[in-house]
Amino acid sequence: MKQSSSAQSRSQPEIAEVSDAPLRQFMGYHIKRAFNVIQADLNDVLKTFELRMVSFSVLVLIVENPGIRQSQLSSALAIERPNLVVIIDALEKRELIVRDRLLTDRRAYLLQATMAGDQLCEKALRAINTHENKLFEGIDAAMRSTVVQAMRTIEAQS
Amino acid sequence: MKQSSSAQSRSQPEIAEVSDAPLRQFMGYHIKRAFNVIQADLNDVLKTFELRMVSFSVLVLIVENPGIRQSQLSSALAIERPNLVVIIDALEKRELIVRDRLLTDRRAYLLQATMAGDQLCEKALRAINTHENKLFEGIDAAMRSTVVQAMRTIEAQS
DNA sequence: TCAATTTAGTTATGAACAATAACTGTTATG
DNA sequence: CATAACAGTTATTGTTCATAACTAAATTGA
Numbered sequence: 001m002k003q004s005s006s007a008q009s010r011s012q013p014e015i016a017e018v019s020d021a022p023l024r025q026f027m028g029y030h031i032k033r034a035f036n037v038i039q040a041d042l043n044d045v046l047k048t049f050e051l052r053m054v055s056f057s058v059l060v061l062i063v064e065n066p067g068i069r070q071s072q073l074s075s076a077l078a079i080e081r082p083n084l085v086v087i088i089d090a091l092e093k094r095e096l097i098v099r100d101r102l103l104t105d106r107r108a109y110l111l112q113a114t115m116a117g118d119q120l121c122e123k124a125l126r127a128i129n130t131h132e133n134k135l136f137e138g139i140d141a142a143m144r145s146t147v148v149q150a151m152r153t154i155e156a157q158s
Numbered sequence: 159m160k161q162s163s164s165a166q167s168r169s170q171p172e173i174a175e176v177s178d179a180p181l182r183q184f185m186g187y188h189i190k191r192a193f194n195v196i197q198a199d200l201n202d203v204l205k206t207f208e209l210r211m212v213s214f215s216v217l218v219l220i221v222e223n224p225g226i227r228q229s230q231l232s233s234a235l236a237i238e239r240p241n242l243v244v245i246i247d248a249l250e251k252r253e254l255i256v257r258d259r260l261l262t263d264r265r266a267y268l269l270q271a272t273m274a275g276d277q278l279c280e281k282a283l284r285a286i287n288t289h290e291n292k293l294f295e296g297i298d299a300a301m302r303s304t305v306v307q308a309m310r311t312i313e314a315q316s
Numbered sequence: 317t318c319a320a321t322t323t324a325g326t327t328a329t330g331a332a333c334a335a336t337a338a339c340t341g342t343t344a345t346g
Numbered sequence: 347c348a349t350a351a352c353a354g355t356t357a358t359t360g361t362t363c364a365t366a367a368c369t370a371a372a373t374t375g376a
């Protein structure tokens with residue numbers, strides 16, 4: 001009783017295998033662990049293009065949505081505006097994108113990819129596709145679509 | 159052709175709805191967005207217990223694995239040892255866990271939860287369970303088990 | 317036996333990332 | 347026209363994550 005703060009001082013059994021069973025009951029835990037693996041793989045691929053997850057996402061959205069505003073980008077990707085500025089700056093400095101003044105609202109910029117940005121985006125998309133296919137090769141099409149459906153359901157809960 | 163860096167300077171069409179279609183092809187993107195929602199919900203629940211995701215995970219593993227070492231914890235949860243120290247310090251200061259010297263190896267500590275730690279862990283586990291059930295109520299049991307199976311497959315790829 | 321190496325935990329520190337307040341310039345409102 | 351709202355920026359802070367270097371203890375092996 002008294003020695004509860006140093007229980008098992010006689011036997012002191014060591015843990016051979018660490019159990020995370022109580023966390024495994026949570027789908028969120030499984031998702032987090034899987035996402036860690038995905039993210040590591042993704043960052044590895046993107047390093048080739050000198051991009052990180054966020055800057056890649058930003059580039060893709062600019063390529064896909066020519067003329068998008070920074071404020072639209074920040075809300076679409078849930079990046080705070082101030083933090084987006086430095087990302088945009090870096091992409092602009094690398095001449096992957098340009099800021100064009102919007103003539104009808106001189107506060108805003110329209111973002112567009114340059115030809116180089118377009119090409120880099122294309123290459124990165126293909127490379128990621130290849131890596132995702134490898135990473136997910138043990139998961140058949142039916143499962144993948146179930147996973148996507150579940151993720152969309154969760155995402156819609158916010 | 160020539161004006162590609164300031165294309166559409168006449169019309170400047172605005173983007174009404176931002177499309178993230180090219181990212182939606184990646185399962186990783188769906189998983190990330192879903193996980194953001196899960197994490198926000200989780201942190202909200204854990205705030206009640208003055209815990210964050212990592213400190214909660216650490217507490218659970220100590221409760222489940224009495225006598226676990228810090229090095230085992232850090233590798234189980236992929237937390238760098240130096241960063242784990244401050245987490246352990248905080249839990250110890252709150253008297254949720256104790257550090258006991260391992261008699262046969264005086265370098266190591268055996269970590270154990272106190273009664274208060276045990277109880278807090280129990281409460282937190284129940285609260286999270288409740289919230290997860292709510293968050294995932296649109297996902298039936300079959301889908302959930304498919305998701306978990308897919309996540310484990312991905313996790314195993316590392 | 318004992319010097320060299322390894323291990324567990326710690327300290328200090330810096331880099332990367334995220335969040336907030338406050339500013340400039342511009343547009344919208346009443 | 348004065349006031350408020352908005353887009354983007356700057357400055358700054360806090361949080362999170364990673365690395366190097368340290369202390370103390372245990373292990374290795376000549």
